[in-house]
Amino acid sequence: MGQLSGKVAVITGASSGIGKAIALAFGAEGAKVIVNYLGGDNERGVENKAKAEAIVETIGAENALAFPCDVSKREQVQAMVDAGVERFGRLDIAVNNAGIEIKRDFLDVPDHEWGLVMDVNLHGAFYVTQIAGRQFVKQEAVSGRESRGKIVNISSTHEDIPFPGYTSYCVSKGGIRMLCRDLAVYFAPMKININNIAPGAIATPINQSVLEDAEEKANALSEIPYGRFGTPEEMASLAVFLASEQSNYISGSTFYADGALALQVTKY
Numbered sequence: 001m002g003q004l005s006g007k008v009a010v011i012t013g014a015s016s017g018i019g020k021a022i023a024l025a026f027g028a029e030g031a032k033v034i035v036n037y038l039g040g041d042n043e044r045g046v047e048n049k050a051k052a053e054a055i056v057e058t059i060g061a062e063n064a065l066a067f068p069c070d071v072s073k074r075e076q077v078q079a080m081v082d083a084g085v086e087r088f089g090r091l092d093i094a095v096n097n098a099g100i101e102i103k104r105d106f107l108d109v110p111d112h113e114w115g116l117v118m119d120v121n122l123h124g125a126f127y128v129t130q131i132a133g134r135q136f137v138k139q140e141a142v143s144g145r146e147s148r149g150k151i152v153n154i155s156s157t158h159e160d161i162p163f164p165g166y167t168s169y170c171v172s173k174g175g176i177r178m179l180c181r182d183l184a185v186y187f188a189p190m191k192i193n194i195n196n197i198a199p200g201a202i203a204t205p206i207n208q209s210v211l212e213d214a215e216e217k218a219n220a221l222s223e224i225p226y227g228r229f230g231t232p233e234e235m236a237s238l239a240v241f242l243a244s245e246q247s248n249y250i251s252g253s254t255f256y257a258d259g260a261l262a263l264q265v266t267k268y
């Protein structure tokens with residue numbers, strides 16, 4: 001029996017990178033998985049849909065559902081959770097993974113860019129967490145299971161560590177840090193756990209420009225005590241633990257998964 005057997009999970013931004021690895025790991029551990037992707041009629045939306053559908057095929061169509069939704073739109077998040085509950089009967093886990101970053105010197109950041117980063121990274125996590133939380137508390141508790149629900153946020157070492165040039169990103173992830181800490185206390189009587197994973201530098205599409213530039217890549221590697229980028233699968237194994245019954249006494253914590261990067265950063 002898998003560690004997540006009998007559980008239903010929604011993972012945002014799951015068509016690529018860390019979200020994809022989490023969707024596949026959850027499926028392999030027996031969960032039913034709602035594979036969220038950012039849809040749309042443009043090339044990116046069509047590509048995301050094909051990737052999400054391929055993930056569903058790998059997990060098995062009876063145990064997974066690809067669902068387009070922009071997490072920054074409350075009504076779309078509600079529609080996604082409703083569709084998942086209709087298909088699989090309940091919801092037990094929500095992973096706030098969807099995220100974007102925009103590099104810009106702070107004095108030049110326009111309102112719309114600041115707003116977009118907050119809308120996706122922070123407001124998206126607010127909508128998903130609130131809508132999932134409402135579902136957790138209204139459904140029947142499962143006999144023999146203490147937990148009523150699990151929220152796992154894919155935050156960043158930059159929830160705590162400055163990164164000038166990415167101020168909007170840092171502030172959005174700082175918000176996720178406090179969302180996690182505040183809600184850990186609020187959710188405790190409801191037996192809902194909320195925790196953050198703070199990845200360091202992981203080899204995913206968000207880092208494509210760094211990975212493709214030899215000099216930038218060497219600079220990035222020189223900052224990481226482990227001497228390599230992390231893998232999406234290394235984030236996924238931690239997400240499985242935080243979504244499972246093995247972590248029922250853990251809430252409000254951030255787990256750095258960064259090859260010790262955050263402990264020795266002197267500059268970015």
Ligand SMILES: NC(=O)c1ccc[n+]([C@@H]2O[C@H](COP(=O)([O-])OP(=O)(O)OC[C@H]3O[C@@H](n4cnc5c(N)ncnc54)[C@H](O)[C@@H]3O)[C@@H](O)[C@H]2O)c1
Nearest residue numbers: 013016017018038070071097098099156199201202204206
């Ligand atoms: N890769 C790293 O080094 C690293 C480090 C720290 C934190 N993170 C965080 O990990 C998470 C996943 O990033 P990744 O590294 O896998 O990169 P990624 O770009 O592959 O994943 C981000 C996903 O979010 C989706 N997305 C973007 N806007 C969305 C929206 N409005 N609605 C729904 N989905 C949306 C994208 O389509 C994409 O699939 C992000 O929150 C990121 O901030 C990544």
